[in-house]
Amino acid sequence: MDETTVQLLCPECAKNWQVSPGELPESTDLFHCPNCHASRRTAEFMRTDRDLKTLKQLG
Template structure:
């Protein structure tokens, strides 16, 4: 079985990284960038609509 990851992109510093969906807060909750500490809704960090769909599916 393949592990599922959500690809993330910080709107402020443009840092990219991946996390397992169960390691992230709900898509409507606040989340802080690992690099610059910018804080937005988790959904705003998802790179694509597909990443957002995966995040929603696991929450």
């Protein structure tokens, strides 16, 4: 069985990576980029609307 992941993109440093939605805080909670440590709502790191929807459903 494949594990579901969401794609993230840092709005400040443009780091692009993917992670399991269960490893992320809620979409409205603060999240920190592991590369540049920018702090924003988790939703702002979602690369696409589909990633955000997946986070809200499975996170």
